[in-house]
Amino acid sequence: MTNSVGSHAISQGNEMDSRVWIEDVPITGQKVIEPDARVVDAFQNIGYSLEAALADLIDNSIDAAAKHVLVRFVRTDNELHSLDVVDDGRGMNDTEIDRAMKFGGQRTYQTGDLGMYGMGLKAASLSQADNLTVISRANRSKAVGRRWQAKEARRGWQCDVVSGQFASEALDAALSGFELSHGTIVRWDQVRDFRKASGRVDAYIQRIRSSLTVHLGLQLHRFLAGDRPRLQILVNTLNVDTGQASPNFRVTPLDPFSYAHPGSRGYPKDFRVTIPQVGDLTCHAHIWPARTKEAGYKLGGGSVARRQGFYFYRNDRLLQAGGWNNYREDGEPHLSLARVAIDLPQRFQSFFSVRFNKAAVDAPRSFVDALEHAKSPDNKLFPEFVERAQVVYRSKPERKLDPVFAPGRGIRAAVAESVRSTRSVIPRHSIDVVWANLPRKTFFEIDRESDQLLLNKRFRNVLLAGRPASSADLPVIKTLLYLLTEELFHGERQSGIERQRLDAYQAALVAAAREEE
CATH class of the missing domain: 3.30.2010 (Zincin-like)
Known part of the structure; x- marks a missing residue:
């Protein structure tokens, strides 16, 4: 009986005071609420893989106009000690490095920049390592450095200032191969994944180098491609016991649309997707030839079926490598040849939600619905592309004479x-x-x-x-x-x-x- 009366009273109150749900909330003042330093703990479980975290650091290098990036694993005979990412970009001065190391620091992004949230350096680094050191030098500026230790951040956001002499010597040594005086070093110490390498460093480095070069080669393939690429990424190791550096391993582009001949006549084909109140978006639909063994199709190995679907790009940086974003089920083998490249214009970057780790894109339901009516210049509908890709997959291969x-x-x-x-x-x-x-x-x-x-x-x-x-x-x-x-x-x-x-x-x-x- 009590519950019945209470429910009736709440219902009466809702009817009498319903205006409060649409009126502005009255404000009596403001106060600053400092973030709890334990927010650092959240970054350790933010969803980055080691490969995705390094890709986020290299995004910053690209935004700094770097032409070369070196990823270096620092080791002893039996342990992995640290990891450095060195670039020959513009570098930072004292004010700029403080802003870069600030959690939630505000930065003005240019139209073509790859950075998005102003948190990538800290979030990506602390997701992998307990200590993050950044050393940098802008042109005609002194070398500067800062270090975040997770334990010091938890105690009250205490950021270490790196010795200027050490910063200068570290940059001189790291940038000697670039023949430049300006650039940046991002150093990770106490990398949690490196514990797996104890006593088996060579095997670990071989495995992580393989997965890293595939990931970077795919996510940044447009920057790495061509006779005069916009970016060159090298990977090596430095053994501090012997003082020897391994030969540089160059990351090569891995283009998911690099077939020599399309799998079906008339493809690739552009489909125009009209999103109400947003505008038109172009989907570049591709059909790979059946039973191909090319590297651009296999993309490093594993199930090629998971590579079907949408490939979203923002400013030439790949954000999502496959998946249908609820348009249809992912991983159906008969659609393994179907891939769709989508470059997100500036006006669509608030319509699609880019994951914090830049590894996927969330598409609203209106995009999925609009795909059903998307048309190509020859009046083909997007669902016809999907059907054609399935037909090509099921077709028997043509027998060809050997060369x-x-x-x-x-x-x-x-x-x-x-x-x-x-x-x-x-x-x-x-x-x-x-x-x-x-x-x-x-x-x-x-x-x-x-x-x-x-x-x-x-x-x-x-x-x-x-x-x-x-x-x-x-x-x-x-x-x-x-x-x-x-x-x-x-x-x-x-x-x-x-x-x-x-x-x-x-x-x-x-x-x-x-x-x-």
């Missing part, structure tokens, strides 16, 4: 052109057909080392039957022998069955030549 060594000297040009127009040829290899002195019971020999098909000169005149000799004489016989033996030039040695076959050919051709005589 061949092209006909070379001794075979008529018209014959060689015919072969090239109907078969793909292996670059820098051709088979020359030449006359040579061979034993009487031999019609031809195969010389793999010089890529030559040798014909017995003693049968030449009888086969010519009075016609004049030339470098390309007897085109029918030479062409038939080229076609008969071409595949035998590919292997390093002949198999037993191949030798038996050649012996049978020799006997038959020698018998035929003697009949001509």
Whole structure:
């Protein structure tokens, strides 16, 4: 009974005072509420992988106009000690480094910058390491440094000031390879994942270097691509016990749309998605060829089915590498060939929600609904693209002839052109057909080392039957022998069955030549 009365009273109050839910909340004053220093603990579980955290640091390097970035693992014989990210960007002065190290520090981003929230340096670093040191020097400025220790931050936001002499010496050593005086070092100490490397440093570095180069090569592939890339990323190790640095390993671009030929005619195809009250967005739809083994399709290995779907970019930086954002189920094998590149214009960056670690994008329901009506210039609907990708996946592969060594000297040009127009040829290899002195019971020999098909000169005149000799004489016989033996030039040695076959050919051709005589 009491509960019934209480519910009735609340209902009455809602009806009488409903205006309070739409009126402005009255304010009587303001006060500053300092953040609890234990917020540092939250960064340790913020969702960064080691690879994603390093990518976030390199975003800052790109925003600082760096052309080169070095990721260095500092080790002893048995332990991993620390990790450095060195760049040759603009660097920072005393005021700028304080702003960079401030939690929630305000920074004005330019239109093309990769930074978003002003927290990437601290959040990414403290998600992996207990200590973060930043040392930097701007052009015509002194070297400066700051260090966050997680334990000191918890005690009351006490940030260490690094010795100017140490900062200067560290930068001089780190930037010597860049031949520049300005740049930045981000150093991680007490990296929690490095505990796994104890006693097995080589194996750990090999594994993490592999996953790191795949991640960076994919997320930043547009910056790394081309004959004159905007950015070069190197990875190496420094053994402080021996003083030796390993050779630099260069991160290469891993383009998820780098097929030589599309999997279906008419693709890639652009679809225009109209979002009410926001505008139009272009989706670049791609269909990979079926059963391809290219690196751009496999993207480092694992299930390629999880790589289907949307690839969102912001200022050329990849934010999401696959997934359908609730448009349809992720990971369906029959859609493994379907990928869609979407560059987010400035006006859409508040419509789509970019995850804090820049590893995924959340799309509103209105985007998913609009995809059903998205059209290409040839009036195809987006769902038709999805259906076509499934058809290509299920189709049987076309059987293709293997590439061949092209006909070379001794075979008529018209014959060689015919072969090239109907078969793909292996670059820098051709088979020359030449006359040579061979034993009487031999019609031809195969010389793999010089890529030559040798014909017995003693049968030449009888086969010519009075016609004049030339470098390309007897085109029918030479062409038939080229076609008969071409595949035998590919292997390093002949198999037993191949030798038996050649012996049978020799006997038959020698018998035929003697009949001509």
